[in-house]
Amino acid sequence: MALKIGGLLPCCCLLINAQAQEIDPRAYNNTPVNINFLGLAYTQVNSPNYQLSSEIAALTHILDINGQSAKLTLALPYGQLSGSYSAGGQSISSVTEGLIDPLLTLSVNLYGAPALSIADFKNYQQDLIIGASLATSIPWGSYDSSKLLNIGANRWFIRPGVGASQAFGPWQLELTGSVTYFSENKNFYGGNSLSQRPIYSSEGHVVYTFKTGAWMAADVNYYTGGQTSIDGRSNNNYLQNWRIGATLALPINQNNSIRFAASQGVYAKVGNNFNILNVLWQYRWGPGI
Numbered sequence: 001m002a003l004k005i006g007g008l009l010p011c012c013c014l015l016i017n018a019q020a021q022e023i024d025p026r027a028y029n030n031t032p033v034n035i036n037f038l039g040l041a042y043t044q045v046n047s048p049n050y051q052l053s054s055e056i057a058a059l060t061h062i063l064d065i066n067g068q069s070a071k072l073t074l075a076l077p078y079g080q081l082s083g084s085y086s087a088g089g090q091s092i093s094s095v096t097e098g099l100i101d102p103l104l105t106l107s108v109n110l111y112g113a114p115a116l117s118i119a120d121f122k123n124y125q126q127d128l129i130i131g132a133s134l135a136t137s138i139p140w141g142s143y144d145s146s147k148l149l150n151i152g153a154n155r156w157f158i159r160p161g162v163g164a165s166q167a168f169g170p171w172q173l174e175l176t177g178s179v180t181y182f183s184e185n186k187n188f189y190g191g192n193s194l195s196q197r198p199i200y201s202s203e204g205h206v207v208y209t210f211k212t213g214a215w216m217a218a219d220v221n222y223y224t225g226g227q228t229s230i231d232g233r234s235n236n237n238y239l240q241n242w243r244i245g246a247t248l249a250l251p252i253n254q255n256n257s258i259r260f261a262a263s264q265g266v267y268a269k270v271g272n273n274f275n276i277l278n279v280l281w282q283y284r285w286g287p288g289i
Contacts, residue, residue, distance in 0.1 A: 023245045023263050023276075025205040025217035027176055028131035028163045030069050030113035032121040035062045035286035043077075047274035050083035052151075054100060062286075064115035070108040077102070081151045094149040098142025101152055105135040118288030126167040133178070135159040145187045155194075156183040172207040180226075192230050199226040199239070212251065219245040219263065242267040245276075254289060257282050 037060040045052040058075040077100040084093045112129040136159070141152020161178030180199040188194035201223035209215040221243040228235045245263025252258060259280040265273025 023203055023205075023219045023221050023243065023247070023261070024176075025174060025207055025219055025247050026165070026172070026215070027107060027133070028109055028113070028129050028165050028174070029172075030109065030116075030121075030124060030126060030129065031062045031071065032118040032286075032288070033062050033064045033069055033115045035118070035284055035289070036060065037062075037282055037284045039280055039282045041278060041280040043276065043278045045274055045276050050081065050274075052079055052081045054079035065108050067115055068109040068111070069113045069115045070106065073103075073105045073107075075103040075105075079151050081149060083149060094147070096142065096147070096149050096151050098151050099140060101137040101139055101141040103135060103137055105133060107131060107133040118286075126165070126172070128167075129165040131163050131165075133159075133161040133163070135161070145189060145191065148189055153185065154187060155185040157181060170209045170211075172205070172209070174205040174207065175202070176204075177202045188230070193232075195229045195232075197225050197227045200224050214248075214250045216249070217247040219247060221245070221263070239268075241265060241273070255284055257284075 039058040041056040080097040143152035163176030185194040249259040
């Protein structure tokens, strides 16, 4: 089957690229153990040809692993994707919605973030934190191989990562890196096979925390790699993209907070730059709160 690669792959890889370019400040911070967080978020991703809106429910539990704090998060996103692509010399517009592949993430602090109760945490002062993480998608998203536009990927990915955060009073400097590995989609549009090389991603943050508990961050992200092939034929779409963003988190009361984040592409060697807007409400509960 002859495929119009130029219009097809930006659509098929939009969700994966958005996840690879996800900007996440304070990914390796310290939090009291046995605390739980329920998050409800709305995210919108806009590119010149595609728009994704998603509603996300996420549950996080803070636990003790080898004396250091860690967090386990399950995110369940539902989305609406619309866009246009080229097939057979024609421009086609389409809309789809459904469950996006759930994401399971374990982040473990390896140094500098001791597992503390809420009572003991009041005396904690951050210095240097070093951590590692492992995220995986679960291919349960809505997928139809007869359609070019899908909201599920019909494949797994696994993303190991490492990071460090150094505090200077109310300031924090953070640097993280990760690699996203993809399984093969063997039922890609009409029974073809889609494979993708790893995506290498890094990000940096400058974070300032106010005495009220509110914080703000300036963010930058770079990612590269991710070349795709269909039935073994390379598409020559090696990525080298830069993004910048900002994040603001505001406590509402002891249990509730809200966070706003925005980022935009500033350089894209291949594919479309896109903008991301995110609003997150978070509720926390546990012993001592």
